[in-house]
Amino acid sequence: MDSDLYQILGLSRAATPADIKKAYRALARKYHPDANPGDVKAEKKFKEVAQAYEILSDQRQRQQYDQFGTIGGAQQRGFQGAGGISDLFEAFFGGGNPFGGRNFRQTGPPAGRDVEVVVSVSLEEVVLGGETTFEIDVSVACNKCEATGSSGKKEAATCRTCEGQGIVQEVRQSLLGQMMSTVECPDCKGYGSVIIDPCGECSGLGIELKAKRFTVGIPVGITTGVTQRLSGMGHVGARGGGHGDIHVRYQVTEHERFERAGDDLHDELWIPMTQAALGASLEYETIDSVEELQIPAGTKTGERFRFRGRGVPRLQRRGRGDLIVTVIVDTPIDLSKTEKELLRNFAKERDKAAIDKKSKNRKRR
Ligand SMILES: [Zn+2]
Ligand SMILES: [Zn+2]
Known part of the structure; x- marks a missing residue:
């Protein structure tokens, strides 16, 4: 390998292990064969990136590389075998292939x-x-064939085309001359064996x-x-x-009462105008508790009350969002005769107070 390992990952020599991991992850995704089917350049790049990562993520090997610019054996070994890269994926992504259902494999x-x-x-x-x-x-x-696909009378035969490898070398003509590439065996579809007498239950699958x-x-x-x-x-x-x-x-x-905004919850609370004017102490049901809500005298529509930590728990973090209650003053529409009378008297009282206030202001001027 002639390029600088740090350059391959787009990093400087001062890169931290976290930088290396991050850069590798991004590049591995970008150049992964599954994301670039048939793209030989991407495949080459992918191998380079994986190799650079294997060395630079290992503290001992990185030291050796920084000092001597080479790693004993590792560069010759490279990533020719499928084991290297898939093992790396195992270690990195916790098994399986993050790019699709099919695992990264060759046989x-x-x-x-x-x-x-x-x-x-x-x-x-x-x-x-x-x-x-x-x-x-x-x-x-x-259950019948125990996953072999064969009925049991005759076992599956080793595929002659690929000699059980599941892969074959394919020669293609290109501008640069003959190109060899490894492809799935067309006769056994990569299984390495051919079913002679398929299981009646699963048709050989x-x-x-x-x-x-x-x-x-x-x-x-x-x-x-x-x-x-x-x-x-x-x-x-x-x-x-x-x-x-x-x-x-x-x-x-969707919830019938609470509206969610991030980790916060919002609710509207309708209160009678008398409570809004005089103040009140209410029992208010949050999504998972009952809290006391103090409505001060003179509360207006649109005023907000906040219950800290009574919202939604933060995903994979500590703590919870808040619950914010917006008050709406409910104007009564179904007044009885007596209530109307009371309100008229109330209005008269207010008018008197308003007139007194005005005359006071006039005098003051
Ligand atoms: Zn079967
Ligand atoms: Zn085959």
Whole structure:
């Protein structure tokens, strides 16, 4: 490798381990073969990036590289084997392939697909947590042939085209001359073997669909669109392939009272005009508690009261948002005869007070 490892990751020699990890992640996503199918340049770049990361993320190797500009053995070894990169992904992304259902591999049966499930949860569940249960059809190993795909009378035969490797070398003509590339074996589709006598139950796939029930804990503080990954719980791959994942995508239903804005909750509280004028002490129900709400005398429509920490828990952080209550003064529309009389008297009293006030002002001038 002739380029500088730091340059490959777009970093300076002063880069911290966190910088290196971040740069690698971004570049690995950008150049990943799954994101650039058939792009040889991207594949080369991807390998370079992975190699640079492997060395620079290891403190001992990085020191050696900084000092000597080379790593004993590592550069020759490179990433020719599939093991290097997939192992790296294992370590980095916690298993599986972050770019799609199919695992990064060169041989062996492909892993099963991922499944997405949309789960509706209430705002109460977002605040208090809880569990959700759903049932979906996922592929599991065929019970009859134990995932082999063969009926048992005759075992699968090693594929002659690829000699059981699942991959073949393909020669292509290009402007630069002959190009060799590794592709999936067209005869066995990468499995390395050919089914001679397919299992009657699964027609040689080695899998069957089964309704399975899952129960998951709802993470508190989620918003619509947040996805939770259930690693290795998805479809099993044909003929002994690994498991895909389940992605639980949450949808938070609207609440009849509370409106959510980030981690804060908003509510409107209608109070009678008498309470607004005279003040009152009320029992107010938040989403998960009962609080005392003091309405001061002379409260007007639009005034806000804040309950600190009675909003939505912050996702994967400590603390909760606030609950903000906006008061609306309720003007009565169904007055009885007596109430009307009382209000007329009240109005007269107010008029007198208003006139007195005006005359006072006039005098003062
Ligand atoms: Zn079967
Ligand atoms: Zn083959």
